[in-house]
Amino acid sequence: MTDQPATQPNRRRFLPSGPLKGRIRVPGDKSISHRSIMFGALAVGETRVTGLLEGEDVMATAAAMRAMGATIEKTGGEWSIHGVGVGTLLQPAGALDMGNSGTSTRLLMGLLASHPITASFTGDASLSKRPMGRVIEPLSRMGASFTASPGGTLPLMMQGAAPAVPITYRLPVASAQVKSAVLLAGLNTAGITTVIEPVPTRDHSERMLTGFGAQLEVGEEGGTRVIRIHGEAELHPQQIEVPGDPSSAAFFMVAASVVPGSELLIENVGLNPTRAGLVAVLRQMGADITEQNAREVGGEPVADLLVKHAPFSGIEVDPAIAPAMIDEFPILFVAAALAEGRTVTRGLEELRVKESDRIAVMASALSAAGARVEETEDGLIIDGTGGEPLRGSKRAIATHLDHRIAMSMAVAGLASRDGVEVDDTAPIRTSFPNFEALLDGAAA
Ligand code: S3P
DSSP states (O other): OOOOOTTSOOOEEEOOOOOOEEEEEOOBOHHHHHHHHHHHHHBBEEEEEESOOOSHHHHHHHHHHHHTTOEEEEETTEEEEEEOOTTOOOOOSSOEEOTTOHHHHHHHHHHHHTSSOEEEEEOOTTGGGSOOHHHHHHHHHTTOEEEEETTTEEEEEEEOOSSOOOOEEEOSSOOHHHHHHHHHHHHTSSSEEEEEESSOOOOHHHHHHHHTTOOEEEEEETTEEEEEEESSOOBOOOEEEOOBOHHHHHHHHHHHHHSTTOEEEEEEEEOOTTTOHHHHHHHHTTOEEEEEEEEEETTEEEEEEEEEOOOOBOOBOOGGGGGGGTTOHHHHHHHHHTSBSEEEOOOOGGGGGSSSOHHHHHHHHHHHTTOEEEEETTEEEEEOOTTOOBOOOSSOBOOTTOHHHHHHHHHHHHTBSSOEEESOOGGGGGTOTTHHHHHHHHHO
């Protein structure tokens, strides 16, 4: 290795691989790690966290919470967070740099919306294209004010409201980030803030805020989830064990399924029903995935997953399952490209506003690797190879600062004839810093 400046892209060709074997453990869940830091920073006393994801996105959240008064440090294998209390966050001295992380940005905008704080948010080129209007809108109704860049993007300045006013908000998009932003704003707002969620999304905020002692009720009215949070909450420090991230395990589920002879045990995978959609869809396509040692970790269902090579068949993916696997479509598209027959996905408009436009970027990446892909407005139609390796890419695939595109195309490389070159593996550090080491180890 030569010393490269941090901005130098890391190009890598992922070559066809032998079977994936042995056992691996993926890093902690990204959603739960962000929330552990944020909620710990709002609880007076010491919160201790094991299994925290030490990816760049979570570290951006930690830096922001430090800038607002929390003490966050790693001692031995554990993270220790000394919080400042709801309502007593400090004015940050400089801009909050959110890097690549939409979750950090949207959740923190919510948190600050009910604090007497002026803050500016900045991010990288990918994050600076992503829509923030979806949180600006409800948070403005609560009294916060915003000056955003054109199109409602970063960089933006916000002024929190003190006091903020409670609202009842019906989510116009299926987004756990928007839901969480409103709930977090509700923490320091007198009265009851209500979120109506027509389409259920990941429920880590609800579970964890309850664990931290917030008064929060989740009910159902006319078939719709309704979440109420009582304001001026007092959070109590917790001991948290973060389960492994199913969104990271996903790359290995597909890799072991598509490379003949593989048999891989992925330990400690979070299987919260609002996150486990990919396991169900892969099984529908023919995957051989067995859950072992089912248990609870940190209030979340967890199991070890034994994944054996098995041929995939194309399916029509039910759009209703999308929220439970919203980050897993790039790798599902890779599975579909290697399946027998046609896979049709629809209802995936949200993928166009992730770290990249994951519909367009995966269509072009998979086509460049030799797959047969048709892009529609809201999904992809993929005709698979029937288990034959993909041709591979001649040129480097553009990953557009999107970690999940890079990891998905790395897996495509394992199941290709000539390998797949990825233009930059650096973004993988946002969510899965040891991805390449684990992949190389399992395939060795
Ligand atoms: C997340 C919610 C999802 C997901 C993201 C993490 C969260 O985003 O894509 O990776 O932790 O709340 P949306 O709320 O935009 O769907």
